[in-house]
Amino acid sequence: MSLIQTIKEIAVQSVKIAFDHEVTSQDISVNDTKAEFEGEYTIVTFGLTKILRKKPEEIAEALGAEMKNNSLIADYNIIKGFLNLSISDASYLDYLKKSLHQDWNSIIPKQGKKIMVEFSSPNTNKPLHFGHLRNNFLGDAVSRIYEAAGYNVCKANLINDRGIHICKSMLAWQKFGEGATPESTGTKGDHLVGEYYVKFNNEYKKEIAILTEQGKTEKEAEREAPLFLEAQEMLRKWEAGDKEVVGLWETMNQWVYDGFDKTYESLGITFDRVYHESKTYLLGKAQVDAGLAKGVFFKKEDGSVWINLEADGLDEKLVLRADGTSVYITQDIGTAELKFEDEAMQRSVYVIGDEQNYHMKVLKLILEKLEKPYAPGVHHLSYGMVELPHGKMKSREGTAVDADDMIAEMLQIAQDNTEALGKVDGFTEAALSELYNTIGLGALKFYLLRVDPKKKMIFNPEESIDFQGFTGPFVQYTHARLSSILRKAGDIGTTMSETINADEKSLIYQLEKFATVIEQAAEEYNPSLICNYIFNLAKNMNSFLANNQILNADSDAEKNTRLYIAQHTKNTIAKGLNVLGISAPERM
RNA sequence: GGUUCCGUAGCUCAGCUGGAUAGAGCAUCAGAUUUCUAAUCUGACGGUCGCGCGUUCGAAUCGCGCCGGGAUCACCA
Numbered sequence: 021m022s023l024i025q026t027i028k029e030i031a032v033q034s035v036k037i038a039f040d041h042e043v044t045s046q047d048i049s050v051n052d053t054k055a056e057f058e059g060e061y062t063i064v065t066f067g068l069t070k071i072l073r074k075k076p077e078e079i080a081e082a083l084g085a086e087m088k089n090n091s092l093i094a095d096y097n098i099i100k101g102f103l104n105l106s107i108s109d110a111s112y113l114d115y116l117k118k119s120l121h122q123d124w125n126s127i128i129p130k131q132g133k134k135i136m137v138e139f140s141s142p143n144t145n146k147p148l149h150f151g152h153l154r155n156n157f158l159g160d161a162v163s164r165i166y167e168a169a170g171y172n173v174c175k176a177n178l179i180n181d182r183g184i185h186i187c188k189s190m191l192a193w194q195k196f197g198e199g200a201t202p203e204s205t206g207t208k209g210d211h212l213v214g215e216y217y218v219k220f221n222n223e224y225k226k227e228i229a230i231l232t233e234q235g236k237t238e239k240e241a242e243r244e245a246p247l248f249l250e251a252q253e254m255l256r257k258w259e260a261g262d263k264e265v266v267g268l269w270e271t272m273n274q275w276v277y278d279g280f281d282k283t284y285e286s287l288g289i290t291f292d293r294v295y296h297e298s299k300t301y302l303l304g305k306a307q308v309d310a311g312l313a314k315g316v317f318f319k320k321e322d323g324s325v326w327i328n329l330e331a332d333g334l335d336e337k338l339v340l341r342a343d344g345t346s347v348y349i350t351q352d353i354g355t356a357e358l359k360f361e362d363e364a365m366q367r368s369v370y371v372i373g374d375e376q377n378y379h380m381k382v383l384k385l386i387l388e389k390l391e392k393p394y395a396p397g398v399h400h401l402s403y404g405m406v407e408l409p410h411g412k413m414k415s416r417e418g419t420a421v422d423a424d425d426m427i428a429e430m431l432q433i434a435q436d437n438t439e440a441l442g443k444v445d446g447f448t449e450a451a452l453s454e455l456y457n458t459i460g461l462g463a464l465k466f467y468l469l470r471v472d473p474k475k476k477m478i479f480n481p482e483e484s485i486d487f488q489g490f491t492g493p494f495v496q497y498t499h500a501r502l503s504s505i506l507r508k509a510g511d512i513g514t515t516m517s518e519t520i521n522a523d524e525k526s527l528i529y530q531l532e533k534f535a536t537v538i539e540q541a542a543e544e545y546n547p548s549l550i551c552n553y554i555f556n557l558a559k560n561m562n563s564f565l566a567n568n569q570i571l572n573a574d575s576d577a578e579k580n581t582r583l584y585i586a587q588h589t590k591n592t593i594a595k596g597l598n599v600l601g602i603s604a605p606e607r608m
Numbered sequence: 609g610g611u612u613c614c615g616u617a618g619c620u621c622a623g624c625u626g627g628a629u630a631g632a633g634c635a636u637c638a639g640a641u642u643u644c645u646a647a648u649c650u651g652a653c654g655g656u657c658g659c660g661c662g663u664u665c666g667a668a669u670c671g672c673g674c675c676g677g678g679a680u681c682a683c684c685a
Contacts, residue, residue, distance in 0.1 A: 441646095488634080572644075
């Protein structure tokens with residue numbers, strides 16, 4: 021049980037003794053004590069005035085006196101209606117000793133529940149850009165956070181490998197590619213295909229311009245441009261199983277997969293299951309038939325199938341075309357069923373940008389109306405777009421910041437900084453390369469994860485990502501410092517101090533909150549809470565190191581106590597970074 | 609227009625299930641290195657929490673109305 025929860029329980033019992041009144045722990049409001057007052061936790065008694073029919077000061081006084089009988093509470097003071105509690109040194113030291121047996125793989129014990137996290141979900145017509153990195157890092161981090169929160173996690177990737185946009189790249193390659201391959205051009209496969217996607221759109225724009233000059237409206241021109249018609253024809257051929265088209269599709273997709281594999285590897289991201297839309301897009305039809313029989317869906321005269329969501333404040337939504345072909349949502353209904361057959365999970369998270377909020381709302385509603393057992397567990401982890409100072413990143417216009425370029429640049433900056441600081445001594449070539457990877461990726465991941473997911477964020481490529489202050493390298497650096505001290509210390513003795521100073525208390529106090537933060541981050545699907553937590557912890561630790569000696573402490577007991585704190589802080593930082601998908605270096 | 613998200617220091621962001629004098633990082637300025645890693649630490653400067661009204665002991669936080677910005681409202685995915 022967390023310390024804050026324990027305090028609430030004690031308060032509940034104390035209220036019963038002092039006022040002969042039954043309250044629950046939810047009636048007790050406990051906050052962190054403001055820095056300028058004595059104590060660590062504060063009970064706000066205003067909320068109890070109505071229940072107990074007494075003045076705040078009276079409640080605080082009687083409650084404080086009663087709570088002090090518990091050995092956890094060393095002292096209390098009252099300011100207005102605020103009851104500030106000081107926790108006893110012995111309690112903090114007890115916690116510190118217990119923490120040595122912490123299971124760092126799963127901070128919270130396993131509960132036998134399973135969660136699937138779908139993320140990344142790339143299109144196979146272009147390489148990943150900076151915005152996609154936010155998706156990948158979020159999905160990976162949330163997966164790891166749930167793992168630490170006691171869930172069994174299945175990471176899934178649903179590859180969007182069919183549709184008109186894929187045909188666009190294919191068509192442009194056919195027309196302008198002159199047989200270029202990744203090998204012949206020395207280009208990474210996803211980048212090569214992406215070039216033709218941009219090429220298509222450039223040529224397409226030219227055709228539209230010509231048509232509008234001839235007096236067509238914008239919309240007419242878009243629909244009548246020869247390239248667009250050809251792309252549509254290609255999609256029809258693909259759906260019909262045309263050998264040549266399918267062959268080209270397989271070849272070019274493979275180029276992209278090879279490229280993605282390299283990117284995922286450099287990001288340190290893996291998946292437990294990979295789904296392909298080309299294989300799942302037909303699965304939804306059976307679900308639609310079943311829903312039709314149930315009366316959840318209805319058929320229009322032309323044979324198209326719809327659902328009426330007006331009662332839920334939405335419109336009618338198409339779920340199957342008149343010609344029997346599936347739309348986006350049909351595929352999603354099918355995939356949801358397939359996922360559940362595969363994993364029978366309690367929760368299913370979709371990491372998808374906030375431009376699809378409406379779509380995901382519709383999907384969840386449909387699954388609920390179909391009375392799917394997994395419907396309540398569906399959660400859309402909606403995140404804001406990453407924007408450039410000039411506007412959104414668009415692959416088709418070639419304005420996106422490429423993910424591979426960004427990674428390479430971060431590694432380079434990591435190397436430059438390390439060399440400039442003269443910290444390369446004692447490293448082998450391979451260890452240095454690993455270190456640059458650790459620091460560069462750490463900076464990148466932390467940068468994208470430190471902001472609340474639902475907020476859009478602006479990234480200015482002109483300003484490089486920082487390595488100082490609220491950053492990954494700052495936290496990593498603290499870990500390396502602690503590692504260094506602990507290496508020098510060797511085995512830690514068992515005798516410990518009886519009392520602790522304010523700096524020590526502050527650290528233990530903070531360390532105790534880690535499990536609660538993990539829980540909260542999981543509940544809110546929000547890795548930024550971890551970023552904030554470990555940054556503050558690292559800051560506190562650095563400050564501690566500036567004011568306190570560890571290896572040259574006044575006594576063995578004090579030294580041991582501080583080494584335990586250092587060890588626990590190091591472990592906590594390492595685990596905190598780990599759930600963000602960031603490595604913690606032993607030296608840097 | 610409907611729905612929805614956002615608006616906090618020069619910049620990037622915390623805080624939002626109501627609590628005490630609103631916090632960090634960057635930037636700027638001033639300091640700290642014979643001592644466990646200075647990618648660090650200490651301090652200063654910096655705010656009508658978009659605006660207004662309401663709810664109440666108490667509002668950055670909750671409600672309503674404005675203003676400003678984004679997303680979405682496809683037989684595209």
